[in-house]
Amino acid sequence: MCIRDRSMCLASCEDFWGKPSMPFARIVVINGPNLNLLGLREPGIYGAKTLADIEADLRARAGGRVELQFRQSNSEGDLVGFVQEAGLDGAGIILNAGAYTHTSVALADAVKASRARMVEVHLSNVHARESFRHHSYLSPVAVGVIAGFGDRSYHLALEALLALPDES
Secondary structure (H helix, E strand, O other): OOOOOOOOOOOOHHHHHOOOOOOOOEEEEEEOOOHHHOOOOOHHHHOOOOHHHHHHHHHHHHOOOOEEEEEEOOOHHHHHHHHHHHHHOOOEEEEEOHHHHHOOHHHHHHHHHOOOEEEEEEOOOHHHOOHHHHOOOOHHHOOEEEEOOOOHHHHHHHHHHHHOOOOO
């Protein structure tokens, strides 16, 4: 992996895995409860960018390499539906489940049942915060976990998914 500058870009999928890889035609970025309040909610922890800002930055980062779709809900049932739909369709998933990370067996079951290839994302370093945030029901069913890099956590997750070997 080559991290060359503050944009933290991987040199290419080929450099990372030793062969070209584009396992997904589409990646769905799913955001859970209260993430619609980014920019307003505790900017010292979550940053000043809004969810719309993060989405625009991530689209620019993708640069047409993959179709991105964005979903957000404060409802656990909606999130389960988004995960099932994306997973069953073979899309990659970037999932910031917010507080549901620490409580939702249903979301973990949706990832597992739909055979989704999902990266769990957190803006803050959840392990440096309250102890109830240290447990994740999603980590055991994720291909990886990225936490603590602010809005760049989404960029790292995108590059990680694009660098995964194709399992088809």
